[in-house]
Amino acid sequence: MRLRKKPWITEAIKEYDSIVMMHPGEAVRGKWQEVFGRTAPLYVELGTGKGRFISELAERQPETNFIGIEAQQDVLYFAAKKVAEKGLTNVRLLVFDINNILGIFAPGEVSRFYINFCDPWPKARHAKRRLTHIGFLEKYRSILGSGGELFFKTDNRPLFDFSLEQFTEAKLLQRNITFDLHDPASPGHDGNIMTEYEAKFSALGTTINRAEVIFP
DSSP: OOOOOOTTHHHHGGGGTTTEEESOOGGGTTOHHHHHTSOOOEEEEESOTTSHHHHHHHHHOTTSEEEEEESOHHHHHHHHHHHHHTTOSSEEEEEOOGGGGGGTOOTTOOSEEEEESOOOOOSGGGGGGSTTSHHHHHHHHHHHOTTEEEEEEESOHHHHHHHHHHHHHTTOEEEEEESOTTSTTSTTOTTOOOOHHHHHHHTTTOOOEEEEEEEO
């Protein structure tokens, strides 16, 4: 669904210019430790939305650097506001097209990717646009290096089944797979941080699927 444009955000988001980076280029590739001013593991969320997940995770893990990527400036503004209100210095938010991700991260620079409730692109002809398609997985592989991780959540069961097939095709190691994350006995339940979307739909009884994969 296309969001209605909020013209006021173009000016308001400038208040968070220490957090938000607009369309970064190759100048940051391999330089993220310098951007953060310290050496630390780098975790990246692909599709940050309004930032509930990344802001809470970064607050829990101050020893880790976090990057949130979102194509829509109007959505990312609210993520930046959350990060600023928490006083977090270990988060940067990018207005950026994930298709071009190889241009901003060097091989081995990222330790973990998070993909939460991405667009399922349900039509078969759009399969290559899914963020868990093998084409994207190979991009992540070159950025993560050996032992890198991908944590994936979705409420869309067809997308989840497709993703598990893609993980297998890419020869990734799969673990902690669940089709009902909010079951207290489910792997990943303890410590789970819900996104805005997850909180809304799980309250309606929608089950959440989750998987972790390792790039050998």
